[in-house]
Amino acid sequence: MLMSASSDFIALCQEQISLLTQGLGASLSVVYLTQELVDSPTGEAQLIPVVVSPETARLKYRDQLAQGTVNKQIKFGQILALPNHRSKLLTAGLVSAPPSQESESTNTAPPNLEDEYIFSGNQIVLPLIYEGVMMGLLVTGREDRAWNEGEESEIQRIAKTIAIACILDQRRAWLQQQLHQQQVLQEQQRDLLDNLLHQFRNPLTAIRTFGKLLFKRLRPTDPNRDVATSIVRETDRLQELLLQFDQVIDLTDADLTPIPLAESQVVVEASVQKEAKPPLLLPGTGENATDCDLTDLLALLLKSAQAIAQERNLELITDLPENLPLTKANLKALREVLSNIIDNALKYTPAGGKIWIQAGQKKANFQGIAISDTGPGIPAEDLEHLGERHYRGVQAQTEIPGTGLGIAIAKQLIEQMQGEIEVFSPAFNSKITSLQHPGTTFIIWLPEVKDW
Missing domain, CATH: 3.30.565.10 (Histidine kinase-like ATPase, C-terminal domain)
Incomplete structure (x- = not known):
């Protein structure tokens, strides 16, 4: 399932991050989401920051990402809060993780420690996990002092809140996607039915006309006049049924307008596939010219x-x-x-x-x-x-x-x-x-x- 974050989810994350900043004195906090939901916190997961506080840190991260000095591929247990430096790769247990070979190969220039956020043991990394599904990471840290046990518990509660909000947001997105697919299917079915009914009318009109002409050409004593009369009568009945059917399915423009999906959405995946609309059932479909x-x-x-x-x-x-x-x-x-x-x-x-x-x-x-x-x-x-x-x-x-x-x-x-x-x-x-x-x-x- 592709990950996406709605504006409501982003707003909730920002409120939770403000608790870290204003209540606990965090000087840098980042909420990362994975590009896809991960069943367990093992292996590799593409992580993308969706909320960064302070905002100046996000700008710095973007600049260095564009310059190629930040790793895009991050394993669980390793988090790159800002520029690629091992003093920032800390696990949830507050222990610095050793740098990977990829990190050493991509970080050729020595970091400018005065311009970067260095937290060492003052940084906490917590996975956003709910019902066994990993959705991302919460990273927070402060420069002046380490976290005590009560503060760590509060940070864990914040991470849990964000995780629950994230899974609910994903369920909302999934339901919207299902609704959209259902609307597309209904539109295709309606187009198919309209085409079939329209193609049915022309030969029905021709049969009715032939029946009426046949009736006019037969002598009053000809027993076949009853057959011609029956043809006209039954075609008239079919035309009445078609008219009634049209009235039943004659939806207004408002009925045919798809329910719009939420526009204010941060899509974590780089691209979203469009549904391929199957060809309508038309005469000669699939036949060569x-x-x-x-x-x-x-x-x-x-x-x-x-x-x-x-x-x-x-x-x-x-x-x-x-x-x-x-x-x-x-x-x-x-x-x-x-x-x-x-x-x-x-x-x-x-x-x-x-x-x-x-x-x-x-x-x-x-x-x-x-x-x-x-x-x-x-x-x-x-x-x-x-x-x-x-x-x-x-x-x-x-x-x-x-x-x-x-x-x-x-x-x-x-x-x-x-x-x-x-x-x-x-x-x-x-x-x-x-x-x-x-x-x-x-x-x-x-x-x-x-x-x-």
């Missing part, structure tokens, strides 16, 4: 789109040139991208409007598919937010249902295929747009197959 004929792929999608457009009194215009260059794409992912963009055009274009799907756009080594509509267009302030999850902008104020996920999912999938999506509003296609219906154009760019 293949050579793709855009005309063939669009022909399949346009069957569903044409049926929906007919039901909603929309004119669907297509322009699919033959012998287009092949593109590199993930077929399942690209199908989802095109389905989302076309579905948006069908959804936001009012009855009597037009939708134009054009393949054969060209840019550098990319092939593009342009999808234009005669809808109300997208305000400039919303354009810069397109691709953000759950962002709907002005559309959130309309009665048109939506989750703000279609473009976000499409953008993520296209980026995985090394492509991009461009958005123009008003639409750039003047053949179908007007001042009253400025519309929007989405262009999906995919890399061409080299040497095609």
